[in-house]
Amino acid sequence: MQWITGLLVILFTAVPVFADMAFVANLDGNWDLFTVEDDGSHLTRLTKTPYDEKDPAWSPNKQLIAYLTSDGQLNVIHVATGKTNRIPAGNRNLRKYSPAFSPDGKAIVYAQARSGTGDNSDLLLFNFESSRDRLVIDQHSIQMWPDFSPDGKKIAYANLHCNEACGHFIQELWETTTAGNRARQLLLTNAFCKQLVYSPDGKQIAYASDRGGNFDIWIFDFESNDQPRQVTTNKNTDESPAWSPDGRKIAFVSNRSGALEIWVKNLEGGALKKLTPFSGREVACRDVAW
C-alpha cells in the first residue's frame, strides 16, 4: 500500500510540467513509452523494455502516465524519476485496455476483458485511495476507450454493437454518468468508432472512425448536436486523437506519409504539421496523449 500513498502525494502535488505529449514508438523492435514537447522537441525515452507499452494516459498534473503493457496489465510511471509500478486494478488474469485518469486524479477508468474469449469487456473504475474497483456500467458486448468529462460527472466510451454478423464491425459512441446508473448512445454512425477524448471544455468529443471508408478523425459537438464534423480526410489511416490543453488543436497518428507519425492539426485555420521527434529518422509512433 506504501506505493499508493506515494502515488497520491505525487498526484496532488503541484509541480511544473516537464513534457506535453506522451506516445509510444517502435525504435528498436518493440513499442516503448516516450514524451516530447508539442513542437516535437525534447524527446525523452521513458521505458526500454523487451515487451510493448501502449495507451498512455496523463494524470491531471502531468506527473504520472498510466499505460498498458502487452501482457494486458495496467501500470503507472512517474515521469520525472522513471519509476514504474503496476496498478493493482482488476483481475490480473484478464486483459485491460485504454486507461484514463479522472479529473481529480483519484481514480482511473479502464476496460477489462471478461473471462473467456475476450469478446466482451467491462468498464471499471479503480480508486487509488481505497484500492478498489467498481463496475461502471453493466452492458452487453465490448465497452472500450473510456474517457472522463472534464467535470468528472460523465464517462464517454465506445460500445461494440455488431461484428461479422453485420458484415462489418459497428462500434458507437455512448456516454454514462460516473455513477453508471444511466447511459445513452450519442451517435448512430453505422461505423467503427474508437479512441474518443473529451475536449478540455467538455463540449466536444474527438474520436477516430471508419465511417468514410478508412479511419479519420471526427468531432462530435454536444451543443450543436449536428452531424459530426470530419477533421481529417486523408485516404490513409488517421487515429488516436488528442486535444491540446487550449482545445484549439488536435494531435493524431497517421500513416499518410508512409510511416505512422504524429501530426497536429489547428482546428481554427486547418494548418497541419508533422512532428519529427526522432530528428527526421523514420520511427513508427502511435497512441498519442496530450
Added chain:
Amino acid sequence: MKNRHPLCLVAFLLCCCLCQGATAAETADKLISKVTLSRTSFNPAQKGKIELKYHLSRDAKVTVNVYDPDWGLIRSIAKESAQKTGENTITWKGLDNKGNIVPDEGYFFTIIAEDVSGKKEIYDPTTLSGGVTHDIVDVKIDREEHTIDYRMPEMGRVMIRVGIQGGPLMVTIVDWLPRVKGAVTEYWNGKDKDGLVDLLNIQKAKMIVTYFSLPENSVITYGNRKTTYRRYKKEQGKAVTLKPDRGILTENISHHYKLPRTIDYAPELTLDFSNTVEGKDDDDVVTLKGKTIVKVDLNKDDKEVFKNQQFEIAFFLDQKFYAEDEVGYTPFNWMWDLSQVELGEHILTVNISGFRDQVGVLSRKVRIIE
C-alpha cells in the same frame, strides 16, 4: 370454354395482345441482348481464347471492355467499332492492353452501344448480378486422395477454411479464388497451415466452404506462371482506369465482394521468441523456459497492404484459447510467463484477424523445460 362469360374471353384476349405488344416494344427498344460467352474458363498461355456473343437490334457503334475483379480496365477489345444489326462476336485471347497475358483470375465484360440516333445502352453485368453469398454444405473429403470435392451451382469466388470450434483458425485452404460452375476438386493434405496438426483427426475441427457469385458472363483464366494477380496489380499501380460504378442491384451481397482482391486475403505472419534455449533437439521445436517475449509481425509485403487495418491478435495453446488483444498492432511483443505452462511439447497458434475477415495464421511447436 362453352360456359365462360364472353366478356372474360374478350378481356383475356385483349390482355394477351397488350402483353405481347409490351414485350415486343421492350425488345424493339433494347439495343443489346442475348449476351453469352463461349466458355467459362481458358488458358491464354496455351493460345486459348473465348468469344463474347451478343445481339444488336440496330446498327451501332460498340465498345467492349474487359475488367478485372477490382473493376480495373484490363483490355478494350472494341472501341466505338461500327457493328451491324444481329449477332456479333468479339474474341478475347486473354491479353491486356499492353499485350501481356493476364494473371489467373476472373474477368468480366461490359458492352457500350450507341445507335445512329445517339441512343446509348450499356450492358454491365455488375448491376444485375454478382456478390450474392452462399454456403456449400455438401462437401466430400477424401482422406486417401487428399481431396475436397464439392459442386458449384454457379460461377463464384470460394473460401475454404478449417478451424477448431471455439478455438483458432488453423488453415485457409482456398482464399477467395474464382471457380467455375460444376464439380470442383481442391487438394488438401488434412493438416494446418504449418503442417503440425492433423486436423482430420480432431473432432472439433470444422470446415467452412462459402462463396459469392461472380457477375454473369465472367470468365476465369488460368495457366499464367509468370505473375500473380497481386503482383500484377502492384505493377499497374495507380495507372488503371476503373469501371464506373453503376450501382449494384442485387441483395444479400457479401462484404468480401466489394473488397479489392489485393487486400482481401490471409496475411503471412512471422513469429519469433526471445530467450530460447539453444542446442536442444531439432530445428522444428523451439525450446523455452522461464519467460519469453513472443514477437508477432506481418511479413514485409503484407505489412504494407494491411497498414490501414485494425485487427485482433489471439494466441492459442494446443488449439485452446490462451490470450488475446482486441486492439491489435504489429509488431506485437508479448511477455509469456511459462511458469504456468505444463512442461513438455505444445503447439502455439497465432491468429491475426482483420476487421474485414482476413485472418493470418501461424503455428509453432514449442517445448517448455524447467
